[in-house]
Amino acid sequence: MNRELGKNGPLVSAVGLGCMGMSGAYGQADEKESIATIERALDLGHNFLDTADYYRVGHNEELISQAINGKREKAFLSVKTGQLITPGPNGVMGPGPVSGRPEYIRNAVFYSLRRLKTDYIDLYTQARVDPDVPIEETVGALGELVQKGLVRYIGLSEASAGSIRKAAAVHPITALQIEYSLWTRDIEAEILPTIRELGIGLVAYAPLSRGFLSGEIQTPEDLKDSRVNMPRYQGENFYKNLELVEKIKALASEKSCTSSQLAIAWVLAQGNDIITIPGTRRIQYLQENIAAEHLTLTPDDLQSIEDMMPAGIVSGKRYPEKFMNALNR
DSSP: OEEESSTTOOEEESBOEEOGGGGTBTBOOOHHHHHHHHHHHHHTTOOEEEEETTTTTTHHHHHHHHHTTTOGGGOEEEEEEOEEEEEOGGGOEEEEEEOOOHHHHHHHHHHHHHHHTOSOEEEEEESSOOTTSOHHHHHHHHHHHHHTTSEEEEEEESOOHHHHHHHHTTSOOOEEEEEOBTTBOGGGTTHHHHHHHHTOEEEEEOTTTTTGGGTOOOSGGGOOSGGGGSGGGSHHHHHHHHHHHHHHHHHHHHTTSOHHHHHHHHHHTTOTTEEEOOBOSSHHHHHHHHHGGGOOOOHHHHHHHHHHSOTTOSOSOSSOHHHHTTSOO
């Protein structure tokens, strides 16, 4: 199933592939298996591959380049930039400040092109809004890349409605990438109406709330990666949210599907202008996620989901406070 990305954007797969987890974001990944998963997605016609130049300092882009070798025309490459990296404890690299400076963007795109071994990027997205650089300047630099043929479409990520409007006044914005799921629905109040008014498509990331909605996480000990630092998966919040997952599992059983498929189908049912990019590094889960696009949720199904999981019911914020400050700017 393909959907148009934005009012005048390209056709892309409704269920894309988030590739971040292939570079160690959620534990050690197998490179061969990850490459095979990307290849399988392309073979199935699911072309939207989402990455970022800061996913393990370029490793993710290099991984993708191997998978698309000889089949570049099958892939729609979505690349985020602007998130700087800083050293963390024990030499581990972590997210640092944000840069929306034009000179940074002009430089970063060439490194991505080299790592991806391609002449152009389909969708180039500013990962966060830089509070110290007017969004008009950032988007102006992105627009220059379009004029030069290095980038085909421009995207924003985690931007406020005000920033989106300012950006769209400078250059057409094709897509907004932002977290949207059964557990993260705050965009429905202002951001979603704004992008629909402007004809901007929605790329919904973390539709499974980083795997929690799959139902496979049952105890805090099941998490051994960056999720242990996220409030939704800590202490009392973990167990309150687990109760919600059990309700989803029960409804999924009635629909003869998995919890993951139900959660993805719910996101897709919120509008034909929405695509979603569940992340996985395994073919088994890729195929399970893709199958969700064929799951029909009736009005009664959607109402049942709304009754059991209304907006705002989830316990805990999606990021630690220091990262929440970078959102909705």
